[in-house]
Amino acid sequence: MPSANTDAAIQATGLRKVYGSAVALNDVSLSIPSGTVYGFLGPNGAGKTTTMRILTGLTRPTDGSVRIAGTDVRDRRALAPRVGYLPETPPLYDEFSAREQLDYVADLRDIPQSTAQERIERYLSEFELRDDADKRIDAYSKGMKQKTAFVQAVLHEPDVLFLDEPTAGLDPRAARRIRESIAAFADEGTTVFLSTHILPVVEAVADEVGVLFDGRVVAEGTPAELRERAEGEGGSLEDAFLAVTSGGAEGLGSGETVESTAGASASPAAPDASNDSR
Amino acid sequence: MSAGGDLRHGLRIARAELSRSIRGYGRDWRRLVGIAFSVLFLGGYLLVSLPAAYAVGRRTGSIEAIPFLGAGTSLLPVGLVGLAALRTLERIGRPPAEDLLLLTTHPRAVVLGLIGAELGRLAVWFGVPIVALVTAFGFGLGAPTVIPALGLVALPLFACSAVWGYTLGIGLLRAFRRLPTIRRLLKIGGIGGFVVLIFGSQLAGGLIAERSIQASGLLDAVSIRPLVSYVSLAFVGTPLADSVSLAGLGVLAALIALTPVGVVAATQQASALWFTDTSVTAEPSETKTGGERLAAPRPFSVVKSGRIAWGHLLRAVRKPQEFTHLILLVFFLGPVGTTVVQAADDALGPLVAGIGVGLGTYLAGATFGLNPLGDDRPHLPFLLLSGTGVRTIVRGRALAGVALGLPVAAALPAASVVLGTHLLHAAVFAAVGAGTVVAAAAFGLGLGAAYPIYEEREFWGTETVVPSTLVMLVFLAIVGGGTLIALLGTWVTLTGGLGLSPLVVGAAVVYLALTAGGPYLSYRYAVRRYRRYHLE
Numbered sequence: 001m002p003s004a005n006t007d008a009a010i011q012a013t014g015l016r017k018v019y020g021s022a023v024a025l026n027d028v029s030l031s032i033p034s035g036t037v038y039g040f041l042g043p044n045g046a047g048k049t050t051t052m053r054i055l056t057g058l059t060r061p062t063d064g065s066v067r068i069a070g071t072d073v074r075d076r077r078a079l080a081p082r083v084g085y086l087p088e089t090p091p092l093y094d095e096f097s098a099r100e101q102l103d104y105v106a107d108l109r110d111i112p113q114s115t116a117q118e119r120i121e122r123y124l125s126e127f128e129l130r131d132d133a134d135k136r137i138d139a140y141s142k143g144m145k146q147k148t149a150f151v152q153a154v155l156h157e158p159d160v161l162f163l164d165e166p167t168a169g170l171d172p173r174a175a176r177r178i179r180e181s182i183a184a185f186a187d188e189g190t191t192v193f194l195s196t197h198i199l200p201v202v203e204a205v206a207d208e209v210g211v212l213f214d215g216r217v218v219a220e221g222t223p224a225e226l227r228e229r230a231e232g233e234g235g236s237l238e239d240a241f242l243a244v245t246s247g248g249a250e251g252l253g254s255g256e257t258v259e260s261t262a263g264a265s266a267s268p269a270a271p272d273a274s275n276d277s278r
Numbered sequence: 279m280s281a282g283g284d285l286r287h288g289l290r291i292a293r294a295e296l297s298r299s300i301r302g303y304g305r306d307w308r309r310l311v312g313i314a315f316s317v318l319f320l321g322g323y324l325l326v327s328l329p330a331a332y333a334v335g336r337r338t339g340s341i342e343a344i345p346f347l348g349a350g351t352s353l354l355p356v357g358l359v360g361l362a363a364l365r366t367l368e369r370i371g372r373p374p375a376e377d378l379l380l381l382t383t384h385p386r387a388v389v390l391g392l393i394g395a396e397l398g399r400l401a402v403w404f405g406v407p408i409v410a411l412v413t414a415f416g417f418g419l420g421a422p423t424v425i426p427a428l429g430l431v432a433l434p435l436f437a438c439s440a441v442w443g444y445t446l447g448i449g450l451l452r453a454f455r456r457l458p459t460i461r462r463l464l465k466i467g468g469i470g471g472f473v474v475l476i477f478g479s480q481l482a483g484g485l486i487a488e489r490s491i492q493a494s495g496l497l498d499a500v501s502i503r504p505l506v507s508y509v510s511l512a513f514v515g516t517p518l519a520d521s522v523s524l525a526g527l528g529v530l531a532a533l534i535a536l537t538p539v540g541v542v543a544a545t546q547q548a549s550a551l552w553f554t555d556t557s558v559t560a561e562p563s564e565t566k567t568g569g570e571r572l573a574a575p576r577p578f579s580v581v582k583s584g585r586i587a588w589g590h591l592l593r594a595v596r597k598p599q600e601f602t603h604l605i606l607l608v609f610f611l612g613p614v615g616t617t618v619v620q621a622a623d624d625a626l627g628p629l630v631a632g633i634g635v636g637l638g639t640y641l642a643g644a645t646f647g648l649n650p651l652g653d654d655r656p657h658l659p660f661l662l663l664s665g666t667g668v669r670t671i672v673r674g675r676a677l678a679g680v681a682l683g684l685p686v687a688a689a690l691p692a693a694s695v696v697l698g699t700h701l702l703h704a705a706v707f708a709a710v711g712a713g714t715v716v717a718a719a720a721f722g723l724g725l726g727a728a729y730p731i732y733e734e735r736e737f738w739g740t741e742t743v744v745p746s747t748l749v750m751l752v753f754l755a756i757v758g759g760g761t762l763i764a765l766l767g768t769w770v771t772l773t774g775g776l777g778l779s780p781l782v783v784g785a786a787v788v789y790l791a792l793t794a795g796g797p798y799l800s801y802r803y804a805v806r807r808y809r810r811y812h813l814e
Contacts, residue, residue, distance in 0.1 A: 056381060057381075057553070058377060058380060058381065058552075058553060059553060059554075060553050060554050076380075076384060076385070077384060079381075080381060080382060080383065080384075083381060085381050087377045091375035091376070091377045091378035091379075092375065092378075093294070093374070095297070095298040095301040095302055095305070096294075096298070104290070104294055107290055108287055108290060108291070108379075108382045108383045108387075109382055109383075110283075138305075152378070
């Protein structure tokens with residue numbers, strides 16, 4: 001378990017989540033420094049979305065604690081301005097236009113009107129949404145919806161940004177736009193927690209990678225470190241992912257604890273529970 | 279952030295939600311047609327009611343007390359709390375785009391926004407007619423001050439009832455989540471209670487009309503004096519005014535004090551519901567399936583459409599909440615049914631046989647037939663590419679309806695023999711039922727395919743696709759009317775009241791041609807709609 005790092009943008013300690021008799025998360029600890037892009041990988045049903053919902057305070061853990069930018073996630077008023085969250089299904093109102101949606105969110109976030117207008121117009125231009133900004137969202141393509149939801153998540157310029165499959169189903173142009181934005185936000189000091197199955201995206205933007213399997217973090221390190229440890233399997237991040245998610249971290253060859261340069265560690269012990277419904 | 283900040287956010291959310299609702303009405307032409315019909319229908323009533331309200335106001339000026347004020351006033355908050363709780367269970371238990379709202383603002387603001395939007399919807403739907411009627415009443419009374427005064431009196435009452443109703447609804451949702459068995463039992467119990475309420479109210483109405491029980495005693499029993507005194511404050515300055523009582527002012531103070539307490543309770547309950555566990559809709563209703571392969575029993579296994587029908591029936595048993603639309607029948611037939619049963623006397627046996635035929639026919643057409651494309655939509659890409667003919671798919675749905683309706687249409691006539699129905703009559707009723715069941719199953723499919731509904735709605739924590747209300751009403755009118763004609767014709771023929779004149783034979787031929795031809799064409803239309811379906 002990593003020691004508590006008061007400078008960490010995301011500090012999770014001993015997270016455990018139980019649904020009935022099924023253990024969704026078991027002793028998950030993370031310590032992610034500011035400005036890091038953290039790629040969060042795991043097979044379907046591993047508990048990634050549960051982890052993200054706990055880290056954003058949307059779901060209460062059975063055990064453990066989370067601090068985001070120094071704020072306890074249970075303090076919702078203090079947390080709201082610090083985090084942005086793009087869930088897998090974009091939380092948009094079909095009846096609104098993109099501009100109305102962003103105005104609405106800016107209002108609820110108490111962003112001063114002049115600042116909000118400047119940011120909305122800037123982001124609409126950057127994401128090539130300006131021409132369609134007054135059309136209703138139900139007429140948008142998946143990519144346009146995803147870009148609108150991304151802008152909505154970053155409109156208040158949060159310290160920590162949680163992204164759940166932000167490029168899934170997007171065309172290459174829209175996916176690249178999102179990837180570039182992730183990198184740009186990280187350059188400006190925003191911490192990005194990126195959950196995705198698209199490994200090339202992780203390889204392109206992530207500084208650190210964590211792999212969740214059956215509710216445990218079974219491997220953590222930089223993409224290069226994980227690739228290096230999976231050399232016996234061919235040396236790609238995909239090989240490393242398949243190795244650690246097909247029987248613990250033994251697949252990486254050593255069986256020792258995988259140390260992360262981000263300060264986190266996890267035992268590659270075999271998982272003890274699974275829950276496909278989570 | 280202060281309570282003022284949450285209130286401001288709450289108002290913003292309420293405004294946005296109300297705006298979304300109104301835009302949603304405008305987006306769907308079916309809803310617009312429904313609204314237009316409602317406005318025309320209820321608008322006509324309103325125009326007739328306004329002079330009546332004025333006349334009542336004039337007459338009321340010369341009496342000492344408003345009739346039924348005590349009972350009406352006392353039952354109003356109970357009804358409002360119940361209504362708010364039901365709306366919470368059905369629709370506003372979770373905020374739309376909850377990931378966004380709950381990470382953007384405080385749950386208290388979200389609660390205020392959802393309740394505010396609901397009050398706004400209430401005002402949009404009922405505000406204009408209520409204000410018009412109160413205005414007419416006030417002018418008739420010669421005291422226009424009653425109009426704003428009633429508004430001022432109603433506001434705290436509505437606000438407090440809405441907040442506590444929401445708290446109750448959220449509390450029930452939490453209880454359902456923790457105790458899923460209770461949820462299922464309450465759903466069944468709720469439907470049973472609803473049926474009892476409909477028939478019970480009819481029975482009570484009949485007894486009051488026969489003066490078997492005294493209405494005044496009942497009304498006195500439910501009157502809550504302080505609440506009546508509070509509502510009477512609206513009549514200060516009018517001929518109906520009582521002296522301002524301390525009890526009335528006490529109720530006002532209690533309402534004002536209880537509303538913020540209710541908001542605190544609602545926020546605590548809602549936070550626990552939204553943040554503690556997973557969404558109810560994500561939970562499978564039943565995970566155990568017996569672990570066997572999907573093998574249809576005989577006679578379903580004989581043909582492919584039979585096996586498809588078996589699949590529909592199996593799904594219906596495992597997720598019965600998808601068929602809540604069937605309860606609409608109770609709304610229409612409950613009041614009539616009680617009266618008919620009371621008037622039946624020695625004809626109870628044939629009546630039960632007829633009810634069996636009607637119920638079986640209704641189930642055959644309405645259960646699987648009234649929204650086939652909407653029900654099948656998630657599976658259509660697979661179904662249409664599966665190699666199974668479209669006719670087989672449609673017949674499978676029709677067969678599922680027949681399999682459900684036929685036993686009812688046969689069993690109740692058979693059981694009615696115990697109540698005095700002649701054996702031959704029961705057999706003829708069952709045979710007629712077999713015909714109407716098949717006709718309804720085929721007719722429902724075409725009707726439902728003409729107006730498919732694809733949008734899911736949350737009802738009691740479950741996402742379901744329900745048929746269009748317009749389709750339901752048309753189905754009830756046509757199939758109900760047709761079945762009634764068949765039953766009456768059968769009864770009159772069996773009792774020897776109908777000779778074989780050319781006119782009777784001609785009418786029977788036309789009826790049979792319509793009963794056979796209409797459903798056949800409807801079935802053909804459903805097949806065509808499936809064949810021409812395009813994924814959008």
